[in-house]
Amino acid sequence: MTAAMRDPMLPRPFRIEKVRRELSDTFTMELVPAEGGGFAFAAGQFNMLYVFGIGEVPISISGDPGDGGKLIHTTRAVGAVTRAMDSMRAGDVVGVRGPFGTPWPVEEAFGHDLVFVAGGVGLAPLRPAIYQAMANRQRFGKVVVLYGARTPDDILFRRELERWRGRFDMEVHVTVDRGNPKWSGNVGVVPNLIAHAGFDPLSTTAFVCGPEVMMRYTALALEKNGVGREGIFLSMERNMKCGCGLCGHCQWGPHFVCKDGPVYRYDRIADLLAIREL
Amino acid sequence: MPGVDDPKTVTAALDMAGLDALIAALAERGYRVIGPMVADDAVVYDEIASSADLPAGVGDEQDGGRYRLRARGDGALFGYTVAPQGWKRLLHPPRQKMFAARRQDGGFAILPPEPAAAPMAFLGVRACELAAIGIQSRVFGDEAAGDPGYRGRLARSFVVAVECAEAGGTCFCASMGTGPQVEAGFDIRLVELAGHDRHVFLADAGSAKGAEMLSGLNAPPAPEADRAEARRRVSAAAGAMGRTMPAATARRLGEHAEHRRWADIGKRCLSCGNCTMVCPTCFCTTVEDVTDLKGEHAERWRTWDSCFSIDFSYIHGGAIRNEVRSRYRQWITHKLSAWHEQFGTSGCVGCGRCITWCPVGIDITEEVQAIHADGKGR
Ligand SMILES: Cc1cc2nc3c(=O)[nH]c(=O)nc-3n(C[C@H](O)[C@H](O)[C@H](O)COP(=O)(O)OP(=O)(O)OC[C@H]3O[C@@H](n4cnc5c(N)ncnc54)[C@H](O)[C@@H]3O)c2cc1C
Ligand code: SF4
Numbered sequence: 001m002t003a004a005m006r007d008p009m010l011p012r013p014f015r016i017e018k019v020r021r022e023l024s025d026t027f028t029m030e031l032v033p034a035e036g037g038g039f040a041f042a043a044g045q046f047n048m049l050y051v052f053g054i055g056e057v058p059i060s061i062s063g064d065p066g067d068g069g070k071l072i073h074t075t076r077a078v079g080a081v082t083r084a085m086d087s088m089r090a091g092d093v094v095g096v097r098g099p100f101g102t103p104w105p106v107e108e109a110f111g112h113d114l115v116f117v118a119g120g121v122g123l124a125p126l127r128p129a130i131y132q133a134m135a136n137r138q139r140f141g142k143v144v145v146l147y148g149a150r151t152p153d154d155i156l157f158r159r160e161l162e163r164w165r166g167r168f169d170m171e172v173h174v175t176v177d178r179g180n181p182k183w184s185g186n187v188g189v190v191p192n193l194i195a196h197a198g199f200d201p202l203s204t205t206a207f208v209c210g211p212e213v214m215m216r217y218t219a220l221a222l223e224k225n226g227v228g229r230e231g232i233f234l235s236m237e238r239n240m241k242c243g244c245g246l247c248g249h250c251q252w253g254p255h256f257v258c259k260d261g262p263v264y265r266y267d268r269i270a271d272l273l274a275i276r277e278l
Numbered sequence: 279m280p281g282v283d284d285p286k287t288v289t290a291a292l293d294m295a296g297l298d299a300l301i302a303a304l305a306e307r308g309y310r311v312i313g314p315m316v317a318d319d320a321v322v323y324d325e326i327a328s329s330a331d332l333p334a335g336v337g338d339e340q341d342g343g344r345y346r347l348r349a350r351g352d353g354a355l356f357g358y359t360v361a362p363q364g365w366k367r368l369l370h371p372p373r374q375k376m377f378a379a380r381r382q383d384g385g386f387a388i389l390p391p392e393p394a395a396a397p398m399a400f401l402g403v404r405a406c407e408l409a410a411i412g413i414q415s416r417v418f419g420d421e422a423a424g425d426p427g428y429r430g431r432l433a434r435s436f437v438v439a440v441e442c443a444e445a446g447g448t449c450f451c452a453s454m455g456t457g458p459q460v461e462a463g464f465d466i467r468l469v470e471l472a473g474h475d476r477h478v479f480l481a482d483a484g485s486a487k488g489a490e491m492l493s494g495l496n497a498p499p500a501p502e503a504d505r506a507e508a509r510r511r512v513s514a515a516a517g518a519m520g521r522t523m524p525a526a527t528a529r530r531l532g533e534h535a536e537h538r539r540w541a542d543i544g545k546r547c548l549s550c551g552n553c554t555m556v557c558p559t560c561f562c563t564t565v566e567d568v569t570d571l572k573g574e575h576a577e578r579w580r581t582w583d584s585c586f587s588i589d590f591s592y593i594h595g596g597a598i599r600n601e602v603r604s605r606y607r608q609w610i611t612h613k614l615s616a617w618h619e620q621f622g623t624s625g626c627v628g629c630g631r632c633i634t635w636c637p638v639g640i641d642i643t644e645e646v647q648a649i650h651a652d653g654k655g656r
């Protein structure tokens with residue numbers, strides 16, 4: 001319980017063990033607590049990552065919740081803090097506050113077909129749930145991963161997707177917004193993949209993560225294909241400065257996305273999702 | 279010190295010397311005594327040494343977009359209503375250091391926190407302000423994830439509340455159920471009777487700490503006739519407020535997200551954020567990370583932020599709330615409606631500050647009235 005007694009506002013130093021380049025602008029860091037010990041979290045949770053003197057940003061955990069030894073984050077460099085993080089190397093230290101937020105309810109989906117729908121870097125927050133599902137593979141019906149990237153060069157975790165696709169107990173479909181001469185796969189938006197995936201809509205749980213518009217269309221497409229709203233979960237993104245309900249930045253209607261989310265059951269937020277600029 | 283069975287039975291009638299004795303006793307126990315004084319043509323809450331620092335004979339005129347001090351023609355010390363900035367500035371400071379860190383062994387170490395500042399005694403907390411403190415302590419008070427700074431400062435503070443014997447120009451606490459009677463959350467409660475013949479502060483205790491302090495002043499108990507007169511004046515103030523908040527509509531404002539009134543307000547509101555800065559319950563903050571020139575020493579500062587700024591909702595690709603209409607809607611629906619779901623009460627205490635300090639006089643009660651008058655009109 002010592003973790004719960006810490007001041008939630010103070011970052012803990014974590015040493016970078018390894019950095020892996022995923023895409024031209026996206027990288028994965030493996031972190032271990034500088035002071036020793038492990039890091040327990042649930043799939044879908046995020047941390048506030050601090051770069052010394054530069055700033056702090058919310059980043060989902062992308063590693064395996066079954067492996068408490070190291071903490072894994074996959075980040076796309078888009079601005080000041082994430083770019084500074086991109087220039088860090090093994091041996092450097094980042095600050096970590098967390099884990100925060102609600103998890104993907106993997107165990108509640110036992111007995112169902114499980115459909116993961118990801119767009120862009122949205123595959124990273126889903127990966128822990130995919131690992132967890134595959135560690136409990138016999139508990140599920142079908143396991144389907146639907147993934148959309150901008151171009152073939154933007155496909156995150158490509159080797160892993162290929163490996164998953166090679167398994168007999170997993171179905172993987174990938175699409176890109178814009179192909180290139182070497183690409184012979186699907187072209188189009190992710191929701192288009194839903195109709196092709198063979199899952200039983202009446203007993204399906206779907207976990208969706210990506211840009212908000214993509215999630216909105218995906219939820220509609222899942223519904224149209226017969227999946228009930230209470231079987232669909234989305235991970236919301238809002239500006240976050242504290243991660244624990246104090247700074248007010250992540251508010252969305254009555255929700256603090258940092259602690260009431262980021263993972264929400266669709267039927268509970270469908271009305272809010274429909275309101276522009278909320 | 280004599281043992282006190284029920285602190286609430288301890289009363290005192292303080293004259294000016296008695297009030298000074300209270301201020302001195304608080305200072306002697308190590309409290310920084312903060313009370314009202316006049317600075318820059320406004321009442322501010324700042325450190326005081328004696329009753330001579332208090333705003334004698336000063337009243338205020340408040341209306342939409344208007345604040346003026348006036349001479350009351352009597353010697354009342356608490357004859358103004360609320361200062362532009364409430365106690366939030368002291369309990370939830372506009373700029374606060376969250377931590378300092380130093381580079382070390384290729385990484386960094388968080389430096390031990392600085393020792394806590396002296397405890398504060400607040401003199402002259404109004405009912406609405408006390409309610410606002412209660413609201414903020416629910417926001418920051420969560421044992422697991424709350425703000426230990428806020429909790430600590432409040433727990434160590436001493437609260438001397440003052441009941442309002444007159445309503446201010448923009449007050450509507452009576453309709454929010456937060457005042458003008460002071461009911462809980464104080465150590466000592468005062469009500470001032472300032473007439474031509476006499477000037478007295480009737481005091482009673484609300485905590486053991488308050489009872490002990492009051493008994494130590496050796497003042498005579500407050501006569502029942504005076505207390506009845508004070509109660510009459512305070513209820514008269516309750517009846518004299520010119521504004522009311524339609525509570526049911528306010529609470530359900532979130533259901534009117536697409537109401538046309540938002541666009542109308544969006545045309546008037548300057549998005550200046552004044553309302554959020556003066557509101558005693560607004561708690562939003564941002565953080566600023568800084569380093570020294572060599573990059574060896576870093577600090578994180580937390581500063582007040584406002585949901586009216588465009589950056590507030592920024593995520594990669596653009597802000598969520600681009601239109602002013604959306605930002606005003608966020609402010610008021612959070613305050614009046616979502617707050618109930620988040621923290622169990624309204625986030626508005628009816629102090630009227632946002633009305634007084636809005637440069638274009640936007641009135642939160644009037645905006646809700648307009649939506650209320652439309653029924654469920656969309
Ligand atoms: C719960 C959650 C999980 C996330 N998980 C990941 C992840 O696993 N991988 C990943 O690459 N990105 C993730 N993001 C997005 C990531 O937080 C932003 O890309 C990052 O904050 C950008 O910061 P910056 O300083 O580099 O960019 P700038 O554009 O310089 O941002 C300035 C400030 O705006 C805010 N901000 C900007 N973009 C976002 C955003 N998209 N979301 C929230 N705040 C933002 C931040 O406070 C930031 O400090 C997640 C966001 C949230 C809310
Ligand atoms: S919303 Fe206005 S009236 Fe209500 S507490 Fe805040 S400043 Fe006072």
Ligand code: SF4
Binds near residue numbers: 549586
């Ligand atoms: S309501 Fe008034 S005070 Fe508040 S942001 Fe708009 S113009 Fe400024």
Ligand code: FES
Binds near residue numbers: 245246
């Ligand atoms: S991120 Fe600060 S309240 Fe949610």
